[in-house]
Amino acid sequence: MSSLEQLVLERRVIICAGPGGVGKTTTAAAIALHAARLGRRSCVVTIDPAKRLADALGLKELTNEASPVEGVGGGGLWALMLDTKSTFDEVVIRNAGSEEQARAILDNRLYRNISGALGGTQEYMAMEKLYELYQSGRFDLVVVDTPPTRHALEFLDAPGRLLRFLNNRIFRLLMMPTRASLRAVGVATQMLLRTVSKVVGGAMVSDAVAFFTAFEGMEQGFRDRAAKVEQLLSDERTAFVVVSSPRRDATTEAVYFADRLRESAGSVEAIVVNRMFPSFGPVPEGLSGPLAENLEQLDRVAGREERYVEELARRLPGAPVVRVPFLAGDIHDLHGLDEIARWMFP
Amino acid sequence: MIVAGKGGVGKTTVSATLAYVAARAGLRTLIVEVEGKSGLPELFGRNEALSYEETVLLAEGEAGRGAAELRARTLTPDDALVEYLESHGLRRVSKRLSSTGTLDVVATAIPGIKDILVLGKVKQLEVLSASGAEGAPEFIVVDAPAAGHAVSFLASAYGLLDAAPVGPIRAQAIEVTSLLGDPARCQVMLVTIPEETPVNEAVDTAFHLEDRAGVKLAPIVVNAVWPHLDLVMDGSEGSVRAAAEFRSQRQALQEEQIARLASMLPLPQVILPFLFTTELGRGDLEVLAESFAPQLAAAEGR
DSSP states (O other), X not given: OXXXXXXXXXXXXXXXXXXXXXXXXXXXXXXXXXXXHTTOOEEEEESSOOHHHXXXXXXXXXXXXOEEOTTOOTTOEEEEEOOHHHXXXXXXXXXXXXXXXXXXXXXXXXXXXXXXHSTTHHHHHHHHHHHHHHHHTOOSXXXXXXXXXXXXXXXXXXXXXXXXXXXXXXXXXXXXXXXXXXXXXXXXHHHHHXXXXXXXXXXXXXXXXXXXXXXXXXXXXXXXXXXXXXXXXXXXTEEEEEEEOSSHHHHHHHHHHHHHHHHTTOXXXXXXXXXXXXXXXXXXXXXXXXXXXXXXXXXXXXXXXXXXXXXXXXXXXXXXXXXXXXXXXXXXXXHHHHHHHHHHOX | OEEEEOXXXXXXXXXXXXXHHHHHTTOOEEEEESSSOOSHHHHTTOOSXXXXXXXXXXXXXXXXXXXXXXXXXXXXXHHHHHHHXXXXXXXXXXXXXXXXXXXXXXXXXXXXXXXXXXXXXXXXHHHHHHTTOTTXXXXXXXXXXXXXXXXXXXXXXXXXXXXXXXXXXXXXXXXXXXXXXXXXXXXXXEEEOSSHHHHHHHHHHHHHIIIIIOOEEOOEEEEEEOOOOOOOOTTOOHHXXXXXXXXXXXXXXXXXXXXXXXXXXXXXXXXXXXXXXXXXXXXXXXHHHHHHHHHHHHHHHX
């Protein structure tokens, strides 16, 4: 069993996964900060951090450039707040055969909606950014916070979902220009599209056709990249850390995620449980009144939480469990992150 | 009543409590779950998952004398879309549309279309309710998507009106905006917990909802507030003292956040206690309802 400290020292990529609202971003930032303190050049990729945490990292707005965090020392800490839209733009520009092709896609109305609306885009772009940073060789360790999806594992499926979308069969058929191929499209498909335009409008259908036409020839580039990202995820220099909270829904999801991960990219190598209540032990004999009531209530919460965490540890053998207590307030600065890091790396 | 808040603040618990209070007051109540997954049935001591068909969670009279029936159902965007297509005579193509991924393309091309279909269906339920049809619910509780999403969910109708698509979808968007804009028919109840980030997000969500979705906000629910204990620490030591200090600090923090919420957001508050039980069940729902009902009545009376 390797400790979290070892992962931080030895790996090139650490992916923090877990359900929303459990403090994933904070955990990712604390890991990256600790790595920097240990002398590694580390970078944390955050997605939608709470404002005060972003402030703590000196992040003012969405950026695609890793910028150095002041006052860290050691190997240095860089941070960036993922801008999904412009990352996608870069991917399009890189894969397009010509400037005209890139422009045709970037100006398309359907494309403009994809970054905001299509499930999986944010996840795909997070992985894209991760790969780019890893490849650049500027960092010894890249720590990624995953998007707040309802199921943490959605991000594993994200590249596939985006590729399926970009490869939509019906719209591909539509792009065939000749009359002969129009017959090949078939009566059923034509009816289908007529139906679609009746409900949502013809402009939408022509936007879609224009989009898929412009996209022609680019999907291979996307597919190759997705394969490389997948390879990186299953590489032994990449570690998955599950972040959870000591509640039944969160721990159930963590176990589910670990099971799915084992089927695809690898295994969970450490578990961080945030926001644990401290345990003060049982009520001493003879104590009564509010003081006793308080101890009894706290003991009940702590006991329950400990049972969930033990269950989690039992279900994920081989992954060390790190417990981080419930802290008084939000993280405002590097001191707060250091405090968390002290609990994570005792 | 649409119940909204960020993930993990107890939106489903609050939806259940509100529905329970309404049913106990004699209103036939329906809970609509839009994310297709929740612990709602367990709160009522039932194990079977919810489905598109209404499930009875509490029979008439089960929550006390004069209490009405309480039902629940799911209403996911996919369900709503299929039903929409079927009601427009497109039953046969709906399957094919989803199996070919064409629906994904459509939903991406027109952001908010799935939301509008869900809200359109909610509106349909509300109209049925207002008509007083036999067996129709008299009170509807919608367990909405998590906060950031709640704004786009509720603003979807206005977005679609701006985008000015054609025909049936536009008509539906107009009907939905008239529902959302009428406080006698629909209000939004925000849920938060007394911690820094959730309070900030609740305030942001509240202003966005009023500005962008034009909805009336009901009293805001502050959930999971530790009941106040007066802890006199004189003479205590060791773990007793440490525990008391911890509790006092938490209480003070929570009170500070509740005060901050009140100063930032001029809405009446309903405070729900944190329960120290393992998993919430039917008995806990009664405890919450006991606390909820009088506070809500007082807030409405203001």
